[in-house]
Amino acid sequence: MASRPRTLYEKIWDAHVVETRDDGTALIYIDRHLVHEVTSPQAFEALKVAGRPVRRPELTLAVPDHNLPTTARVDASGKPVPIADPESAAQLAALEVNAPAFGIRYIPATAKEQGIVHVVGPEQGFSLPGTTIVCGDSHTACHGGLGALAFGIGTSEVEHVLATQTLLLQQSKPMEVRVEGDLGPGVSAKDLILHIIGTIGAAGGSGYVIEYRGKVFEAMTLEERLTVCNMSIEAGARAGLIAPDDTTFAYLKGRPMAPKGAEWDAAVAYWRTLHTDDGATFAKSVTINAADVEPSVTWGTSPEDVVPIGGRVPHPGDFADESKRVAAQKSLDYMGLTPGTPMTQVPIENVFIGSCTNSRIEDLRAAAAVLKGRHKADNVRWAIVVPGSGLVKAMAEDEGLDKVFTDAGFEWREPGCSACLGMNPDKVPPGERCASTSNRNFVGRQGPGARTHLVSPAMAAAAAVAGRLADVRELV
Amino acid sequence: MQPLTRVEGRAIPLGLKNVDTDIIIPAKWLKTISREGLGAGAFEVLRAEPGNVFDNPAYQGAPILIAGDNYGCGSSREHAAWAMLDLGIRVVIAPSFSDIHSGNAVKNGILPVVLPQDAVDRLLEVAREGLEITVDLEAQTVTTPYQDRFAFEIDPFRKHCLLNGLDEVGLTMARGEAIGGFEAQRTAAQPWLMRGTAAA
Ligand code: SF4
Numbered sequence: 001m002a003s004r005p006r007t008l009y010e011k012i013w014d015a016h017v018v019e020t021r022d023d024g025t026a027l028i029y030i031d032r033h034l035v036h037e038v039t040s041p042q043a044f045e046a047l048k049v050a051g052r053p054v055r056r057p058e059l060t061l062a063v064p065d066h067n068l069p070t071t072a073r074v075d076a077s078g079k080p081v082p083i084a085d086p087e088s089a090a091q092l093a094a095l096e097v098n099a100p101a102f103g104i105r106y107i108p109a110t111a112k113e114q115g116i117v118h119v120v121g122p123e124q125g126f127s128l129p130g131t132t133i134v135c136g137d138s139h140t141a142c143h144g145g146l147g148a149l150a151f152g153i154g155t156s157e158v159e160h161v162l163a164t165q166t167l168l169l170q171q172s173k174p175m176e177v178r179v180e181g182d183l184g185p186g187v188s189a190k191d192l193i194l195h196i197i198g199t200i201g202a203a204g205g206s207g208y209v210i211e212y213r214g215k216v217f218e219a220m221t222l223e224e225r226l227t228v229c230n231m232s233i234e235a236g237a238r239a240g241l242i243a244p245d246d247t248t249f250a251y252l253k254g255r256p257m258a259p260k261g262a263e264w265d266a267a268v269a270y271w272r273t274l275h276t277d278d279g280a281t282f283a284k285s286v287t288i289n290a291a292d293v294e295p296s297v298t299w300g301t302s303p304e305d306v307v308p309i310g311g312r313v314p315h316p317g318d319f320a321d322e323s324k325r326v327a328a329q330k331s332l333d334y335m336g337l338t339p340g341t342p343m344t345q346v347p348i349e350n351v352f353i354g355s356c357t358n359s360r361i362e363d364l365r366a367a368a369a370v371l372k373g374r375h376k377a378d379n380v381r382w383a384i385v386v387p388g389s390g391l392v393k394a395m396a397e398d399e400g401l402d403k404v405f406t407d408a409g410f411e412w413r414e415p416g417c418s419a420c421l422g423m424n425p426d427k428v429p430p431g432e433r434c435a436s437t438s439n440r441n442f443v444g445r446q447g448p449g450a451r452t453h454l455v456s457p458a459m460a461a462a463a464a465v466a467g468r469l470a471d472v473r474e475l476v
Numbered sequence: 477m478q479p480l481t482r483v484e485g486r487a488i489p490l491g492l493k494n495v496d497t498d499i500i501i502p503a504k505w506l507k508t509i510s511r512e513g514l515g516a517g518a519f520e521v522l523r524a525e526p527g528n529v530f531d532n533p534a535y536q537g538a539p540i541l542i543a544g545d546n547y548g549c550g551s552s553r554e555h556a557a558w559a560m561l562d563l564g565i566r567v568v569i570a571p572s573f574s575d576i577h578s579g580n581a582v583k584n585g586i587l588p589v590v591l592p593q594d595a596v597d598r599l600l601e602v603a604r605e606g607l608e609i610t611v612d613l614e615a616q617t618v619t620t621p622y623q624d625r626f627a628f629e630i631d632p633f634r635k636h637c638l639l640n641g642l643d644e645v646g647l648t649m650a651r652g653e654a655i656g657g658f659e660a661q662r663t664a665a666q667p668w669l670m671r672g673t674a675a676a
Pocket of ligand 1: 065066116117118137139355356357416417420421438439
């Protein structure tokens with residue numbers, strides 16, 4: 001008997017059900033677990049106290065990223081530079097001790113493979129299509145770009161996965177975001193996902209797992225797909241997915257932890273079955289016209305506060321919903337913006353190129369292409385590029401991109417989360433604006449009082465050159 | 477985890493929409509390696525505003541928080557739940573919650589109650605009068621001294637864990653045999669899935 005047509009999400013889910021309980025909760029097997037220093041110490045502590053071992057240490061990979069300073073990690077004599085902030089140092093030290101103590105592979109801060117967990121997982125071939133991937137970090141959704149069911153979990157769940165390699169979950173509903181047509185010139189994957197979030201809202205995907213469909217996504221590189229899926233959580237979705245295809249397989253082939261030889265062939269044969277069947281139904285479906293997408297920028301303190309770069313700061317009165325009007329007024333006060341101001345007249349003092357959304361080699365290439373032969377404006381006081389991993393950094397240096405950035409007045413840093421969340425010393429000063437390629441423009445996200453405008457790497461570069469938010473299409 | 481059956485007390489009438497976990501506990505408080513003491517940083521940004529509800533003596537020690545749509549959106553940090561617990565909050569009432577945060581809340585003995593916006597609006601009014609609200613998990617109701625009575629839904633497993641203060645990790649470890657069977661099947665059929673970091 002032919003089975004009922006299923007969505008990609010349902011196929012991955014079904015393949016991971018260990019057992020279903022009477023109440024409909026399923027025990028789901030977790031194939032890959034990424035661990036960083038911030039959300040894991042309390043989980044390891046709980047295991048120690050209860051005398052519980054890690055069930056499958058080889059299915060967890062640990063890497064420090066959130067707290068690490070992005071300045072030089074070793075001194076002239078090759079010795080590791082101590083971390084100045086004692087609390088950061090304690091958290092990093094806890095991971096360095098906990099991972100090996102529980103038999104977990106640990107990538108140290110000084111290794112060239114170190115980077116942001118969500119950059120490292122795909123890069124090492126640890127994250128694979130069709131797998132369930134979790135991490136104590138909401139942007140785990142990123143790995144959905146490989147066709148994996150990837151989502152963020154809390155620390156109690158980190159403990160649960162370490163001890164049992166499973167999670168107790170309720171199935172989400174499948175949602176389709178279909179994009180028709182092609183993106184215009186100068187419009188990037190980041191602009192598209194910002195536009196999508198602006199359209200469906202910060203809670204538009206709540207309770208759903210989104211599958212992004214349409215030829216735009218098929219034409220995207222793997223890096224672009226990771227950027228799109230990364231921000232699924234900003235639309236409230238549990239996860240985001242793009243079906244794996246030859247682009248995915250070509251990206252993974254030969255990566256250190258990817259299958260090899262006959263196992264590679266078997267894996268690819270399996271991955272080819274991972275797509276939504278004809279006739280499968282989605283609980284919710286949204287269609288976006290690619291031609292409507294322009295280089296996008298946020299004006300407020302929620303990722304749904306998106307306007308095209310040619311647009312203006314909205315009036316709170318423009319919103320139909322009362323609570324949104326109140327929220328918009330609060331956002332404008334925090335952001336120091338006047339309704340009606342053209343976005344291209346908003347001055348920028350800081351530029352951050354980095355984060356798990358946009359710190360891969362293609363992102364750096366896109367920004368460098370705009371900056372080549374140009375210099376940041378004088379009013380831009382601080383501009384940094386933080387590559388997503390040591391391997392990205394090395395590749396960029398081989399291509400001479402570091403030189404393009406430093407010539408343009410940017411600082412070229414060591415990999416980590418950096419000013420995406422300001423847990424390390426990289427913070428945007430209070431009251432100052434930042435054109436940032438990260439994923440969250442929340443109040444205080446980049447430092448207390450910091451004002452964030454989310455943009456693509458090319459748009460961040462354009463803002464640096466213009467000293468204000470700017471349309472990159474006018475620069476290229 | 478502390479069992480939760482019935483919570484009676486005043487409620488903090490926050491009402492705000494999209495309260496993200498950066499608002500509940502800012503990143504600078506995440507550097508701890510313990511679960512304790514995070515109440516000091518809870519809602520720090522909101523508490524910096526004069527006249528905020530959290531520092532209003534009328535709501536000191538209130539065990540219930542009432543918020544708007546999409547409560548706990550954003551970062552997956554469980555520190556948000558620990559911070560709320562440290563403030564003494566055991567129940568949050570809102571029209572919707574982020575999936576991750578509501579899971580974290582339950583695992584720490586905090587009950588997320590989903591009610592329609594008009595019910596939430598009514599409870600906000602009652603809370604602003606400084607009156608006590610009763611949340612009964614067994615009966616799945618929220619009641620007020622004015623005889624308002626709102627029924628809410630909750631996943632039966634979550635309810636069971638909350639009522640009995642159960643540790644999910646221990647419960648799942650007892651299913652070790654079923655997990656082992658699943659792993660054996662995969663190792664035979666798709667060995668590459670089980671290699672992980674050992675593949676390198
Ligand atoms: S780069 Fe930012 S969003 Fe990504 S994992 Fe780090 S802190 Fe989270």
